[in-house]
Amino acid sequence: xxxxVTFRPAADTDWPxxxxxxNAARRADGADEVRTAESLxxxxxALVMARDAVIAEADGRSVGYAVGHVVERAGVLVADLTGAxxxxxxxxxxxxxxxxxxxxxxxxxxxxxxxxLPRELRAYALDAEIGLRALLAAEGFIPIxxxxxxxxxxxxxxxxxxxxxxxxxxxxVEADYRAVYEASEEAFLDHWxxxxxxxxxxxxxxxxxxxxxxxxxxxxDGDQVAGAVMNAIFRDENAALGIARGWLDRVSVxxxxxxxxxxxxxxxxxxxxxxxxxxxxxxxxxxxxxxxGAVQLYEGLGFLVARQWQAYGRPLDRPAEPGWRTAVExxxxxx
Numbered sequence: 001x002x003x004x005v006t007f008r009p010a011a012d013t014d015w016p017x018x019x020x021x022x023n024a025a026r027r028a029d030g031a032d033e034v035r036t037a038e039s040l041x042x043x044x045x046a047l048v049m050a051r052d053a054v055i056a057e058a059d060g061r062s063v064g065y066a067v068g069h070v071v072e073r074a075g076v077l078v079a080d081l082t083g084a085x086x087x088x089x090x091x092x093x094x095x096x097x098x099x100x101x102x103x104x105x106x107x108x109x110x111x112x113x114x115x116x117l118p119r120e121l122r123a124y125a126l127d128a129e130i131g132l133r134a135l136l137a138a139e140g141f142i143p144i145x146x147x148x149x150x151x152x153x154x155x156x157x158x159x160x161x162x163x164x165x166x167x168x169x170x171x172x173v174e175a176d177y178r179a180v181y182e183a184s185e186e187a188f189l190d191h192w193x194x195x196x197x198x199x200x201x202x203x204x205x206x207x208x209x210x211x212x213x214x215x216x217x218x219x220x221d222g223d224q225v226a227g228a229v230m231n232a233i234f235r236d237e238n239a240a241l242g243i244a245r246g247w248l249d250r251v252s253v254x255x256x257x258x259x260x261x262x263x264x265x266x267x268x269x270x271x272x273x274x275x276x277x278x279x280x281x282x283x284x285x286x287x288x289x290x291x292x293g294a295v296q297l298y299e300g301l302g303f304l305v306a307r308q309w310q311a312y313g314r315p316l317d318r319p320a321e322p323g324w325r326t327a328v329e330x331x332x333x334x335x
Contacts, residue, residue: 068102140319
């Protein structure tokens with residue numbers, strides 16, 4: 001690594017520079033994604049920047065960042081590692097140094113955490129992020145999960161699936177936000193990698209800069225939330241890319257209402273809502289091993305895979321050996 005690169009703890013004032021690094025890296029990797037400082041800060045509201053994040057600088061400007069966030073996920077204490085390096089500074093060891101520094105800091109925090117939970121490192125990469133995938137492999141991470149981002153055009157005829165009998169859609173008001181969010185959290189309890197929700201999560205989902213609850217599609221059974229699709233439109237990103245894309249951001253159905261076609265009905269309505277907002281296409285993210293068969297559901301609604309992502313993992317103290325499994329998988333095998 002070049003000697004002119006230095007590292008320092010991040011601060012809340014670094015979000016504009018981080019957004020610039022992320023956007024440059026995404027362009028270089030061919031991913032049509034544009035983030036703003038406001039959206040990133042809202043999404044990572046639980047971070048303590050000086051503790052959890054590191055900035056790499058060269059010639060007086062920020063050229064890379066990394067985050068090591070310790071969080072409980074499905075009964076495992078996980079250090080989630082993420083970051084990016086400006087394309088102009090790639091292949092100079094900056095990404096390796098950032099990853100190792102945030103990894104070591106996170107492992108040290110986990111060492112004094114009293115929770116009696118298994119401990120692991122995890123990271124994520126799109127298939128298009130070839131350099132990041134190579135770095136993770138070199139640092140002892142192996143693929144442990146995969147998923148997709150899927151898309152469909154909103155032109156032509158859209159699917160039509162009626163709500164199950166006894167359920168209804170209602171106009172959402174602010175007094176409903178908490179109930180809808182908590183119902184969605186309950187529905188995701190059995191989702192891989194789920195973590196307990198925080199107040200920051202609630203505020204980001206309901207009041208974040210890109211969130212518009214008026215676009216959500218919520219099915220009610222009396223005063224109970226049966227399921228929801230939390231539509232989102234990232235308008236700054238759309239403007240920057242010259243596109244009209246909306247997202248089915250969180251598709252959830254609570255257990256008592258599953259198996260009745262509710263997800264299809266909600267997604268069908270969500271597509272119409274996005275088209276009425278002037279969107280030309282709809283996107284969503286899905287876990288490739290989702291136990292409810294979500295990939296097949298979305299294919300039946302006309303979605304096609306646009307890109308794939310991988311989750312990577314390893315133990316804290318050594319590279320993952322061939323055949324290594326996460327604590328969740330080991331527990332499932334033993335039960």
